[in-house]
Amino acid sequence: MRSADDHLPARNHLDIAPSGPRRAMWLHFDGRVLPQARLARTLWMRGFARRALQVAEASLEQAQVVDHKPSMCFALGQALCPLYLMAGDIAAATQYITMLFQLASQHRFPWIRFAHCLQGALLIKRGDAEQGSTLLRSELEDSSSTGHAPRGSGVFVDFATLHGSGFVVDFAEALASLGNSVEASAVIDSALARSRNEGVLWHVPELLRLKGELAIRQFDDPSFSAVEQLLSEAVELAGEQAALFWQLRAAVSLARLKVRQHRAIEARTILAPICEAFVDEPEFSDLGTARNLLNSLPAGPAG
DSSP states (O other): OOOTTOHHHHHHHHHTSOOSSOOOOBTTBOTTHHHHHHHHHHHHHTTOHHHHHHHHHHHHHHHHHTTOHHHHHHHIIIIIHHHHHHHTOHHHHHHHHHHHHHHHHHHTOTHHHHHHHHHHHHHHHTTOHHHHHHHHHHHHHHHHHTTTSOTTSSOOOOHHHHOHHHHHHHHHHHHHHTTOHHHHHHHHHHHHHHHHHHTOOTTHHHHHHHHHHHHHHHHOOTTOHHHHHHHHHHHHHHHHTTOHHHHHHHHHHHHHHHHHTTOHHHHHHHHHHHHHTTTTSOOOHHHHHHHHHHHTSOOSOOO
């Protein structure tokens, strides 16, 4: 059975969205910008990095051609900003997040809160975990206060308004880097429970991967079978969702664990086919990390 977050049928539907003369607005967005931005995100998850960025850029260009400010925010917030953050291109991410912030501020769009979250994620990517986590905590707690949980309750997720599960990953990683591993694990557990209860599975492979990584840091036990099971589940679920990007990240974490367990041949077996799937794609941050790890592993049959 396919997941509701399966990227293969999503791409098939988005590929046939209107692309001719400008159509009527969909929920206040230009009729071509919305599917293009969504398609860009889906292409990225499926491993088509080059095409994803091209489509993302095209979605913004279309919004600019018709001079429709809400559609510009959608293209920026849903495609360009998160994709360049995931690519590790800090310069491009900074440029587009600044553009989104300026548009949202000037026109008083509700995208301003999303822009704040993106700024928090960007600060964390730059290495400023303290300021980035402070900004994300404020926005995610406020999101919870307007959703299902009171402010300050420790529940940081409101998927309906802020696509919170993605920002929760950034927030938890920042907490862990600041030495707050216990709180980081609690945040991840809360996000996983909420994701499954509400059927919002987009980031579950990444949440599982980070849960495994946090357990390794807390217990420092390379033989911990529960961690291996978590990371294997992340790889498997990402594969079921056709989310090659999440699968790459999870495979790197699992391969590193295998290396620590002195099972380097198994690590290569896990990582090699996923890296090969990106053979025609430009190198981005996570792909470079995966290829470097793969090149350090010995070749040969498992035995």
